[in-house]
Amino acid sequence: MTAGFMRRSLSDFVPLLLGDGGLPEILDEIRTELSVGIAWRELDTGNVVCRGDPVFEERMLSFPLQEIVRIYVSYEVDVSGNVVGRLVLDRPKGLSGPPRELLEDSLSVLRLFYRQRLAENRLKTRYRNEFVQDLIYGRVYHEEEIRNRARAFHWKLEGDGVICLVVSSEWEETDREGADKERANGSASDEALLNGFNLIQSRVLAFFPKSIYARLPDSLIVLLSLQIPEDRGREARLRDFRGALREVLESALHDARERCGIRFFASAGGWRSRPILAHQSYQEARQAQMILRSGISHHDFVFWEQLGGSRMIAILADLEPAREFCRETLAPLLEEARDGEELIHTLLCVEECGGDLGRAAKTLSLHYNTLRYRLRRIHEILDLAAHDGERRFNLSLALRIHRVLSRNRTA
Numbered sequence: 001m002t003a004g005f006m007r008r009s010l011s012d013f014v015p016l017l018l019g020d021g022g023l024p025e026i027l028d029e030i031r032t033e034l035s036v037g038i039a040w041r042e043l044d045t046g047n048v049v050c051r052g053d054p055v056f057e058e059r060m061l062s063f064p065l066q067e068i069v070r071i072y073v074s075y076e077v078d079v080s081g082n083v084v085g086r087l088v089l090d091r092p093k094g095l096s097g098p099p100r101e102l103l104e105d106s107l108s109v110l111r112l113f114y115r116q117r118l119a120e121n122r123l124k125t126r127y128r129n130e131f132v133q134d135l136i137y138g139r140v141y142h143e144e145e146i147r148n149r150a151r152a153f154h155w156k157l158e159g160d161g162v163i164c165l166v167v168s169s170e171w172e173e174t175d176r177e178g179a180d181k182e183r184a185n186g187s188a189s190d191e192a193l194l195n196g197f198n199l200i201q202s203r204v205l206a207f208f209p210k211s212i213y214a215r216l217p218d219s220l221i222v223l224l225s226l227q228i229p230e231d232r233g234r235e236a237r238l239r240d241f242r243g244a245l246r247e248v249l250e251s252a253l254h255d256a257r258e259r260c261g262i263r264f265f266a267s268a269g270g271w272r273s274r275p276i277l278a279h280q281s282y283q284e285a286r287q288a289q290m291i292l293r294s295g296i297s298h299h300d301f302v303f304w305e306q307l308g309g310s311r312m313i314a315i316l317a318d319l320e321p322a323r324e325f326c327r328e329t330l331a332p333l334l335e336e337a338r339d340g341e342e343l344i345h346t347l348l349c350v351e352e353c354g355g356d357l358g359r360a361a362k363t364l365s366l367h368y369n370t371l372r373y374r375l376r377r378i379h380e381i382l383d384l385a386a387h388d389g390e391r392r393f394n395l396s397l398a399l400r401i402h403r404v405l406s407r408n409r410t411a
Helices: 010-018 023-034 054-062 065-071 100-136 143-151 176-182 187-207 234-260 275-294 310-317 320-336 340-352 357-364 368-382 389-406
Strands: 038-042 048-051 072-079 082-092 161-171 211-216 219-226 262-268 301-303
Touching (some): 161 187, 161 275, 219 275, 234 301, 262 275, 275 301, 275 310, 275 389, 310 320, 320 340, 320 368, 357 368
Antiparallel strands (some): 038 048, 038 082
């Protein structure tokens, strides 16, 4: 065996893996095993843990990964085909390193540690997601159960109220380095989406640590814990809290869009005095999402309370009788005209422009006379009289419900 190296058995690491030993203790043992300075760079978090002289440590903390890989001997560590990090040795490339057996043992210990941690994280994530979903879907009926389950995540709920935050995404047509077309399908889109959600989640949790979250297939749910005394200062406290939340989210949504090329939407429901009422705040946040995604609101983040009359449209769009009303009212356009959706879009645009045909024509990129022809055709199909106020109201309401539903197919 090479001088200076002492082979230890893998079993020597078992107490660390099964006991309270964490990554720093394992790296201490690996450094002793390999008799060389080491650094560990974790892929998910970007964290760096060094065990070496000050010069090596400074380089590991300041050099980009590509430069480190170019200069030093290093090894990727994967678990089930997924790279979790890189072990870097304080040895320039080209020099002989530790014996292969010792190196393999060290890499195996790191794999075992991360396999165990991934399994624990999966279990914790599953329980956390189940807990949050039980809260937002109203499946918890006793506050004592909430307190008991919350303790597992160090979430203190005594006397705290809650606001539900929902974050979702929409693929956006951008031309940033031509990446948008490549992202329509495949792993690039998945990675960009994950990075965007991670960025937003980390920003929110950094500013509001008394929160619990769940990652659903198409969204991020955050329950923000907020204690507000029942006195005259309640509205002022809520206003300050909303201001801080808006500042954090607007910055996070902007950065996620810039870095990932994806537009994200965030909405917050109203404050509820007890966590057992979280499902009410979630319902409001979800319905606010419907308004955001429909384009009725031109913002990326909104509070339910600030939506005004649009809240009624979202509530109606959730009701089957209102959906049936929408289908019945717009049926002549959709059934008798091949370009029914285009005609509906034209009507919506005219409404949003306050009946200003010149502005609507410009928005639709149509000649003014073409727009007037379309409107005459719509009136003929619907048999719409100029002074039939009730039918015009019904049409306007159906158009707005249709817009919300068409942009929220899974709603």
